[in-house]
Amino acid sequence: MIAVNIEKKLKAYNGLQLLRIKKTFLPGGITRITGPSGAGKTTFLKMIAGLVSPDNGTIKANDTTWFDASQKMNLAPQLRRVGFVFQDYALFPNMTVKQHLEYATDNADWINRLLTIGGLETFASHKPDHLSGGQQQRLAIMRALAIKPKLLLMDEPFSALDVKMKSALIKDLQVLFKELGTTALIVSHNPQELDGVSRDELEIG
Amino acid sequence: MDLSPIWLTLKLAAITTLILLLIGLPLAWWLSKKRSLAKIVIEAIITMPLVLPPSVLGFYLLLAFSPQHGLGHWLQQTFDVQFVFSFKGLVLASVIYSMPFMISPVKSAFQQLPASLSQASYTLGKTQWQTFWHVLLPNIKPSLLTATVLTFAHTLGEFGVVLMIGGNIPGVTRVASIAVYDSVEQRDYASANNYSLILFAITFVMVLSVFIYNKYQAKSPLE
Secondary structure, eight states: OEEEEEEEEEEETTEEEEEEEEEEEOTTOEEEEEOOTTSSHHHHHHHHHTSSOOSEEEEEETTEEEEETTTTEEOOHHHHTOEEEOTTOOOOTTSOHHHHHHHHOOOHHHHHHHHHHTTOGGGTTOOGGGSOHHHHHHHHHHHHHTTOOSEEEEESTTTTSOHHHHHHHHHHHHHHHHHHTOEEEEEOSOTTTTTTTOOEEEEOO | OOOHHHHHHHHHHHHHHHHHHHHHHHHHHHHHSSOOHHHHHHHHHHHHHHHSOHHHHHHHHHHHHOTTSHHHHHHHHHHOOOOTTSHHHHHHHHHHHHHHHHHHHHHHHHHHSOHHHHHHHHHTTOOHHHHIIIIIGGGGHHHHHHHHHHHHHHHHTOOHHHHHHHOOOTTTTOOHHHHHHHHHHTTOHHHHHHHHHHHHHHHHHHHHHHHHHHHHHTTSTTO
């Protein structure tokens, strides 16, 4: 269970705006996060991952406190072990598809399975520069899953995928989430994208 | 022709470049991260040799490391080290003088990498050092090569600073640029021409190689 109660001042075109979120995410649940551009959806995910610090509040994962402003406690992202799919993919230009996964895990069977789910087996030796947008996005998702995260944060993870690929991938991801006991928070602008998948929703802004 | 000034110059440039790679890379990385007043001041100091006349820098180094004055006196008394009129002094002066040529391009290259690259690595459980070594450094390779070659080539051409702190001692501090000047002073234009041609050829080949390498490498969107 992830319990979030945080505040953060965000820079907006008309000055500072306060982002305030209080929400509990149940284990194994999939939550869709919506909201207008600039509302703070990405910042919210980065605060949970430990990449951005909130101004106030707490973030707790089960019995562990990840962030507590009053106690000046802020667990490093490396220790939170949260899977993160970045909106810009954040792929490493120097690494091939397989090297991305090998950088995250040394479990060869798991790497092969992720390559299959992502439809990336034939591109294993390709660098991101030689992948299509959809392939890059799938690699970003597989890399985040490589660490078998208990919490997966996905920022617009399906935006570059065609309808057929998207629905096949979402089905596979549901199986994986169940198997790993992963809680997923997914930023999505497309209302139909997660229909029947996500039962929970958080609107920001 | 006495080739010792050429060998001495190449040795000086190689040692200077190696030292600057070792201290310049982490320094450039640190400077590329979040700005602070202290970093701005340090960066300004590192950049000074670009705008300061080399003789001014050499003069202050001469004062600072002269065995008659504070720091130089202390170094000689405590460690029996003398920088003035020695090869060690040339290395020290060259490291300071060539520092901006290593730091500036490398720092800019680090800054141009999207922050999300480091962040992605951290979420995979990797430390700052692992991220630096496996993700950041390989993705600034062309800039790093340019900085290395510029530093090497710039050290080859140093004159004012090395003359001030090292003087003109054959086999010890008489580098190629000083040998050119010395030959012209003695109206030995043939030797001056030989030294100049060798320096010209070395630097031209190096700079050309970097341009050719970067032309074929700079295909990544990040470079």
